[in-house]
Amino acid sequence: MSRALRLPQAGGVPSRPRIKERPVTTAAAPFGSPVAATAGGEAGGASATAAGARQVTKAYGTGETRVMALDQVDVDIARGRFTAIMGPSGSGKSTLMHCLAGLDSVTSGQIWIGDTEITGLKDKQLTRLRRDKIGFIFQAFNLLPTLNALENITLPMDIAGRKPDQAWLDQVVETVGLADRLKHRPTQLSGGQQQRVAVARALAAKPEIIFGDEPTGNLDSRSGAEVLNFLRRSVDELGQTIVMVTHDPVAAGYADRVLFLADGRIVDDMSTPTADAVLERMLRFSGDSRSAGLDSRRAG
Numbered sequence: 001m002s003r004a005l006r007l008p009q010a011g012g013v014p015s016r017p018r019i020k021e022r023p024v025t026t027a028a029a030p031f032g033s034p035v036a037a038t039a040g041g042e043a044g045g046a047s048a049t050a051a052g053a054r055q056v057t058k059a060y061g062t063g064e065t066r067v068m069a070l071d072q073v074d075v076d077i078a079r080g081r082f083t084a085i086m087g088p089s090g091s092g093k094s095t096l097m098h099c100l101a102g103l104d105s106v107t108s109g110q111i112w113i114g115d116t117e118i119t120g121l122k123d124k125q126l127t128r129l130r131r132d133k134i135g136f137i138f139q140a141f142n143l144l145p146t147l148n149a150l151e152n153i154t155l156p157m158d159i160a161g162r163k164p165d166q167a168w169l170d171q172v173v174e175t176v177g178l179a180d181r182l183k184h185r186p187t188q189l190s191g192g193q194q195q196r197v198a199v200a201r202a203l204a205a206k207p208e209i210i211f212g213d214e215p216t217g218n219l220d221s222r223s224g225a226e227v228l229n230f231l232r233r234s235v236d237e238l239g240q241t242i243v244m245v246t247h248d249p250v251a252a253g254y255a256d257r258v259l260f261l262a263d264g265r266i267v268d269d270m271s272t273p274t275a276d277a278v279l280e281r282m283l284r285f286s287g288d289s290r291s292a293g294l295d296s297r298r299a300g
């Protein structure tokens with residue numbers, strides 16, 4: 001995983017399409033009950049919060065080697081929005097994402113996906129919830145080389161024995177610009193196209209939320225921009241909720257909101273970020289740690 005802080009490149013910052021305002025509740029609500037407000041127009045009265053953490057602590061190790069990877073984190077992830085998580089290496093970004101996605105357990109506190117508290121679920125229930133409600137996009141595209149693009153996109157639903165919603169699938173394929181590449185195998189696609197297949201695979205099952213772990217980390221800046229544009233469109237046009245861990249201020253500039261972590265805590269929260277504003281904030285972390293005589297970038 002690249003640790004480098006990437007600088008915005010000339011012309012690399014998108015002119016972001018203006019986001020349709022959705023009446024969402026972003027204030028932290030007491031999570032004993034998930035946020036009761038509903039997003040306007042959402043069918044079925046889905047809560048405005050797609051995921052949330054309350055007083056979440058995650059410790060690794062014991063005694064002198066104990067590390068507090070997350071230290072009493074409270075956060076709500078608004079539905080239908082694109083949230084980026086940033087912070088120095090070792091600040092807890094991946095741990096927060098893994099705990100929110102139910103890939104890792106918490107030491108204390110509560111995690112919610114939609115209206116379901118996942119802390120305390122049994123393994124089997126958690127596996128089912130991850131399968132049904134969560135999409136993942138990783139730095140490595142994780143496509144099966146023997147399957148074509150369409151088969152890769154529908155694979156998770158095939159495994160779950162679910163029939164894809166054809167109209168939705170067509171819309172997703174159209175949104176990520178893959179309509180003329182569906183019969184291609186991964187080796188016949190560029191890195192950017194492969195990651196778009198992975199994005200379509202995550203979107204196809206209509207998950208409650210998609211988590212991306214440096215989804216553009218392996219791509220050149222042009223392919224990265226392509227993928228980020230598709231993530232942006234999936235939020236604006238398909239109403240998807242996305243949480244993305246990134247080291248890249250340009251990538252974070254595509255989000256609606258950036259959460260900054262340091263030493264396992266959320267230390268800043270930026271709305272409608274620009275790459276320059278994110279970069280400036282990230283550089284302050286280096287300044288902070290230098291002036292404190294510490295290196296907050298622990299070896300990862």
Ligand SMILES: Nc1ncnc2c1ncn2[C@@H]1O[C@H](COP(=O)(O)OP(=O)(O)OP(=O)(O)O)[C@@H](O)[C@H]1O
Nearest residue numbers: 060067069088089090091092093094095096298300
């Ligand atoms: N399995 C583990 N065992 C012990 N310590 C761990 C483990 N996973 C993470 N940590 C520690 O928890 C802290 C947070 O790690 P995490 O990977 O969440 O940070 P990060 O911000 O994602 O880092 P990076 O940007 O380098 O990927 C670090 O100090 C790390 O060394």
